Amino acid sequence: MNGVHDMGGMHGLGPIEREEQEPVFRHPWEGRVYALRQGCGALARWNIDMARHANERMPAAEYLAASYYERWLWGLETLLAENGVVTSWELTEGRAKGPAPDELRQRVLRPEAVERRLRTGGSYRVEADIAPRFSAGDAVSARNIHPTGHTRLPRYARQHLGVVERGHGVFIFPDANAAGLGHQPQHLYSVRFEAQELWGPNAEPKAAVYVDLWDSHLETA
Amino acid sequence: MPPSHDHEHGSRFSDVELRVKALESLLVEKGLVDPEALNQLIEAYESKIGPRNGAKVVARAWVDPAYKKRLLENGTAAIAELGFTGAQGETMVVVENTPRVHNVVVCTLCSCYPWPVLGLPPVWYKSSAYRSRVVIEPRGVLRELGLELPTDAEVRVWDSTSEVRYLVLPQRPPGTESMTEEQLVALVTRDAMIGVAQVLPPRSAR
Numbered sequence: 001m002n003g004v005h006d007m008g009g010m011h012g013l014g015p016i017e018r019e020e021q022e023p024v025f026r027h028p029w030e031g032r033v034y035a036l037r038q039g040c041g042a043l044a045r046w047n048i049d050m051a052r053h054a055n056e057r058m059p060a061a062e063y064l065a066a067s068y069y070e071r072w073l074w075g076l077e078t079l080l081a082e083n084g085v086v087t088s089w090e091l092t093e094g095r096a097k098g099p100a101p102d103e104l105r106q107r108v109l110r111p112e113a114v115e116r117r118l119r120t121g122g123s124y125r126v127e128a129d130i131a132p133r134f135s136a137g138d139a140v141s142a143r144n145i146h147p148t149g150h151t152r153l154p155r156y157a158r159q160h161l162g163v164v165e166r167g168h169g170v171f172i173f174p175d176a177n178a179a180g181l182g183h184q185p186q187h188l189y190s191v192r193f194e195a196q197e198l199w200g201p202n203a204e205p206k207a208a209v210y211v212d213l214w215d216s217h218l219e220t221a
Numbered sequence: 222m223p224p225s226h227d228h229e230h231g232s233r234f235s236d237v238e239l240r241v242k243a244l245e246s247l248l249v250e251k252g253l254v255d256p257e258a259l260n261q262l263i264e265a266y267e268s269k270i271g272p273r274n275g276a277k278v279v280a281r282a283w284v285d286p287a288y289k290k291r292l293l294e295n296g297t298a299a300i301a302e303l304g305f306t307g308a309q310g311e312t313m314v315v316v317e318n319t320p321r322v323h324n325v326v327v328c329t330l331c332s333c334y335p336w337p338v339l340g341l342p343p344v345w346y347k348s349s350a351y352r353s354r355v356v357i358e359p360r361g362v363l364r365e366l367g368l369e370l371p372t373d374a375e376v377r378v379w380d381s382t383s384e385v386r387y388l389v390l391p392q393r394p395p396g397t398e399s400m401t402e403e404q405l406v407a408l409v410t411r412d413a414m415i416g417v418a419q420v421l422p423p424r425s426a427r
Contacts, residue, residue: 008329008356008380013349016365018412022343024267029241031267034341035259036245043253048384052331068332068347070237077244086247094243096250105252114261118270121308124384152382154329156356168312168385188383190314195359204360206375212383 001148002155004060009156009199013064030069037076038117042109045083048122049178053150054078126170126185132215134189138164139221142191142213150178153217157209160198161221162191165210173214186215271340274305275388276409278315278338279420283393284402293317296388300338310337310386316379317390318416323374324389325363325416327355328381335386339411346415356380366417389414394422 007013025031041051055075056063063071080086085104090097099105109117134140142157152174168188176184195207234242248254278300282289292299296313300306313335316324328334329352334342345351355362359376363369370376379387391413397405400423412418 006330007349007353008327010349010353013353016345016348016350016354016362018343018345018366024271024341025263026344027238029238031263032241032245032259034266035262036241036248036254038262039254039259040248055331064349068344073237073241073244085253086251090247090251091244094247096247098251100251100253108253108255109258110255111257111261114258114265117308118262118265119307121306121311122384123311125312152330154380154382156329168314168383171384174383188385190379190385192377199357204358204376205372207359207378208375209356209378209380211380212385214383 001056001150002146003056004063005056006155008154025069033069033073033076037072039109040076040080040085042113042117043085043104043107045085045104046079047177048124049150049172049174050180051075051079052174053178054082056150124172126172126183128170128185130170130185130187132167132187132189134164134167134187134215134218134220136164136166140164140189140191140218141221142193142211143217143219145217147175149175151175151217153213154211156198157191157193157211157213160193162193162197162211165190165192168212171214173216175214175216184216188212188214189218191218266336266341270337272338272409272411272414273406274303274340275335275338275411275414276406277303278305278388279390279409279414280402280405282315282390283397283405289390292390300388305337307337309333310335312385313338313388314385315388315390316377318392318419320371320392321374322377323363323370323416324377324379324387325355325359326379326381326387326389327352329353329356330380330382333381333384333386335388338388339414343411363417366412368418389416391416391420394420396422 055071058074081088141161144159170185171188173184173186190210191213193209195203282292292315296315300313332342332347356378359378408420413420
């Protein structure tokens with residue numbers, strides 16, 4: 001979706017404010033939101049791409065005004081309600097109408113499983129024998145697409161020419177996975193775009209942007 | 222939870238704190254989260270998993286050429302040799318800074334960041350300002366953050382749009398030839414491994 005989250009190249013979003021000795025969580029509630037996202041993720045009712053897409057669907061003006069963990073909170077409430085894990089009534093009232101089904105309760109992240117979950121992580125790479133469409137050195141063009149759902153092809157790269165810098169192997173395709181359309185595994189590449197190609201003749205000299213893109217995002221140039 | 226500030230309605234908690242508390246108690250009541258597991262998730266990133274992990278990777282690469290070669294060829298495996306694996310670092314690529322090439326990492330679409338080696342990202346990395354600007358004016362952003370690149374150096378911005386996570390291998394500063402690996406670890410900063418700073422020599426050598 002052409003949302004405000006896709007902000008590469010936008011102007012007017014202010015100076016970069018870097019804080020020395022910044023705490024990991026500025027307020028205890030931020031840590032709780034972070035942990036609730038991880039804990040609820042373990043229930044396996046949605047995948048990481050659906051979770052990112054939930055954050056992106058926060059209304060644009062609210063998204064820009066919200067702090068990072070406020071966005072995560074909004075996204076979590078959205079995921080819980082949309083996937084029927086809690087009802088809107090329960091969310092509004094802050095009370096449970098009844099316990100969750102056993103099938104969900106069996107998946108609850110327990111303390112003894114936390115370390116393993118963090119050390120193992122997710123699996124996004126797919127061991128599949130799929131031929132790559134491109135190889136390192138190939139000239140490519142990012143497609144002119146404007147899907148209303150989730151996509152990892154940023155607007156600033158669309159319709160621009162680049163060169164495949166390296167292949168990363170076969171990965172789940174997030175644009176499909178976010179929509180519940182399955183993994184649609186395909187090759188992922190790092191594509192180099194020269195700054196002048198992206199930003200025109202006034203671009204900074206000797207600069208390039210590397211974007212990770214999938215076969216479905218690219219055409220032969 | 223400690224009180225944050227005096228709320229206009231006299232509550233000890235802000236609206237967002239109350240919303241988070243309500244959500245957690247609802248999920249506990251339904252049997253969907255275990256509060257002790259949540260505590261452990263928070264504890265892991267507050268005290269165990271942070272940029273010191275990445276600094277160990279960098280210092281090892283500086284003192285051990287064979288390790289550096291492995292690190293640049295297969296970041297995931299070489300970083301795992303030091304015990305750093307897992308969530309948001311499942312596939313790692315390490316990019317090397319040289320006098321001719323400077324690398325800097327961003328996630329313009331959200332906040333992707335290599336958790337096992339750097340921990341959770343700082344606020345500025347997740348900010349709209351950084352996400353929007355560093356791809357279109359990297360030299361300007363670096364200058365604003367105190368890093369003036371030589372005009373003949375190329376700047377490469379890595380936009381983390383996939384599950385591949387990028388770590389910058391900074392240049393080893395001059396005057397550190399006699400330092401031990403452990404001493405070098407202490408010099409390496411988070412910002413240098415994102416690519417918005419250089420590693421400075423120790424004060425004694427400046």
